[in-house]
Amino acid sequence: MATPADNLPIREAQDRFVAVWGQMAGAWGISRTMAEIHALLYITGEELCTDDIMDRLQISRGNASMSLRSLLDWGIVLRAHKRGDRKEYFAAEQDVWTMFRAIVRERIKREVDPLLASLHEIKDISAAAGRGGGGDPAALKAHTKRLDDMLAFFETLETLGHRFVSPAGRGLRVAATLLATMAPRQSRRASSGVVVEPAEPVIDLETGALDGVDGGRS
Amino acid sequence: MATPADNLPIREAQDRFVAVWGQMAGAWGISRTMAEIHALLYITGEELCTDDIMDRLQISRGNASMSLRSLLDWGIVLRAHKRGDRKEYFAAEQDVWTMFRAIVRERIKREVDPLLASLHEIKDISAAAGRGGGGDPAALKAHTKRLDDMLAFFETLETLGHRFVSPAGRGLRVAATLLATMAPRQSRRASSGVVVEPAEPVIDLETGALDGVDGGRS
DNA sequence: CAATAGTTTCAATCATTTCTGAAAGTCGAG
DNA sequence: CTCGACTTTCAGAAATGATTGAAACTATTG
Numbered sequence: 142m143a144t145p146a147d148n149l150p151i152r153e154a155q156d157r158f159v160a161v162w163g164q165m166a167g168a169w170g171i172s173r174t175m176a177e178i179h180a181l182l183y184i185t186g187e188e189l190c191t192d193d194i195m196d197r198l199q200i201s202r203g204n205a206s207m208s209l210r211s212l213l214d215w216g217i218v219l220r221a222h223k224r225g226d227r228k229e230y231f232a233a234e235q236d237v238w239t240m241f242r243a244i245v246r247e248r249i250k251r252e253v254d255p256l257l258a259s260l261h262e263i264k265d266i267s268a269a270a271g272r273g274g275g276g277d278p279a280a281l282k283a284h285t286k287r288l289d290d291m292l293a294f295f296e297t298l299e300t301l302g303h304r305f306v307s308p309a310g311r312g313l314r315v316a317a318t319l320l321a322t323m324a325p326r327q328s329r330r331a332s333s334g335v336v337v338e339p340a341e342p343v344i345d346l347e348t349g350a351l352d353g354v355d356g357g358r359s
Numbered sequence: 360m361a362t363p364a365d366n367l368p369i370r371e372a373q374d375r376f377v378a379v380w381g382q383m384a385g386a387w388g389i390s391r392t393m394a395e396i397h398a399l400l401y402i403t404g405e406e407l408c409t410d411d412i413m414d415r416l417q418i419s420r421g422n423a424s425m426s427l428r429s430l431l432d433w434g435i436v437l438r439a440h441k442r443g444d445r446k447e448y449f450a451a452e453q454d455v456w457t458m459f460r461a462i463v464r465e466r467i468k469r470e471v472d473p474l475l476a477s478l479h480e481i482k483d484i485s486a487a488a489g490r491g492g493g494g495d496p497a498a499l500k501a502h503t504k505r506l507d508d509m510l511a512f513f514e515t516l517e518t519l520g521h522r523f524v525s526p527a528g529r530g531l532r533v534a535a536t537l538l539a540t541m542a543p544r545q546s547r548r549a550s551s552g553v554v555v556e557p558a559e560p561v562i563d564l565e566t567g568a569l570d571g572v573d574g575g576r577s
Numbered sequence: 578c579a580a581t582a583g584t585t586t587c588a589a590t591c592a593t594t595t596c597t598g599a600a601a602g603t604c605g606a607g
Numbered sequence: 608c609t610c611g612a613c614t615t616t617c618a619g620a621a622a623t624g625a626t627t628g629a630a631a632c633t634a635t636t637g
Contacts, residue, residue, distance in 0.1 A: 148494025151502055154485040158506070161477040168470050170386045172595060184505055191614080201597045206615060227605080227612065235505070237512045252386050259379040267372040276366025284369055287402055287453070288376070294455045318515055390625060409584075419627045424585060445582060445635070 158184045159198070174200055175208040179217060182233035183240075188221040190228045216243040246306040253299050260292050376402045377416070392418055393426040397435060400451035401458075406439040408446040434461040464524040471517050478510050 162180030166173040195205050212218035217240050221230040234240045271281050380398030384391040413423050430436035435458050439448040452458045
């Protein structure tokens with residue numbers, strides 16, 4: 142696989158890709174090394190062993206080992222073995238949408254779920270405040286509404302995420318592509334009365350109305 | 360506004376909310392203080408001045424000032440003034456969806472756009488590699504595909520984000536709610552209302568099958 | 578325009594996260 | 608069981624990022 146004197150420009154492109162991915166790391170709340178290792182595995186498309194990675198990225202064995210383990214936990218890097226070789230090799234998931242599904246799945250699990258749990262707890266505390274009497278009922282009501290709004294948002298987010306992640310959720314990939322691809326509808330009558338719209342896309346982006354979702358398999 | 364002897368349980372709920380939000384901060388790539396200030400402003404629903412915030416959150420003036428400025432930049436906290444008071448007050452955007460639209464808008468601008476720019480640059484480098492001859496053409500082709508897949512994903516993401524953020528994008532809010540709300544198995548037709556013959560693509564949410572559009576490859 | 582009230586900046590400090598490297602652990606083969 | 612090849616762990620070291628506090632700045636007021 143690895144050409145002895147490799148194609149230098151491609152290698153440069155790979156290095157740039159790794160660097161760019163590494164930059165993103167901060168914003169996504171993972172360590173730079175983790176992102177770089179993942180980038181390297183993705184962009185080379187090869188199965189690499191720990192030493193390959195250490196060499197190319199100039200990092201310590203410990204760092205490589207731990208980051209790799211995290212990547213495995215996230216499910217975006219997979220173990221691979223080569224016959225007659227005792228070393229472990231690693232490869233990145235090559236399908237971009239599968240990869241992001243894995244990321245969404247993990248982030249829901251690690252961030253949204255605990256957050257929802259906490260918000261519910263807080264709601265309970267607040268309800269107790271109500272029963273305890275004492276406070277201004279209007280203030281309590283407003284407080285509760287704020288909590289509920291937030292809760293509703295994250296519940297929608299979670300459901301949406303689950304849809305995206307679920308095996309059947311392939312659909313959402315297509316839905317996403319579609320929503321992104323479809324020509325945006327110029328808004329004409331924003332809020333003026335009933336809407337009777339021409340035969341166009343399934344989801345009316347303006348009103349959110351859903352027309353004739355007709356599981357049409359062809 | 361501030362009741363002299365405030366309702367203690369509500370205050371506890373607020374503190375918990377602030378703490379939870381602060382925890383999330385790491386995952387979202389912003390500082391804890393920033394998240395806490397935002398949480399405080401959101402959950403109290405009040406207009407607070409720098410000193411209020413310093414007191415309640417036990418942070419320094421400098422920290423408060425800088426964090427507040429960032430929140431203003433993100434557009435999720437707004438300046439407010441009280442008549443006859445020289446101080447500046449701050450208030451969090453109270454509509455949750457508006458707030459997240461602002462966040463999405465900023466993240467696209469700060470993360471996705473630069474990423475896309477870099478990816479395009481990298482593509483150019485790679486193309487140069489092709490013209491320079493030398494390398495294995497098959498390898499180059501595979502490399503280019505990997506780049507293109509990634510690019511396509513983020514371009515979809517960006518378009519989707521813009522839709523969500525745009526004024527007309529209110530629709531996406533509804534679409535999101537809908538997608539999240541709709542029972543996964545029953546995608547027969549919109550419960551009621553106008554039924555229009557879809558002349559255009561139709562998504563089968565169940566299988567992901569798409570009529571009239573190329574659903575994409577793996 | 579001087580005094581005052583409020584806000585911003587920034588070098589220094591502090592806290593947290595990430596990384597290293599060597600030691601301990603695992604596992605298969607002989 | 609012992610050796611050797613490989614992997615994981617973990618206590619510091621190093622790097623990075625957040626926070627402070629006091630000085631500089633800006634705007635308002637009498």
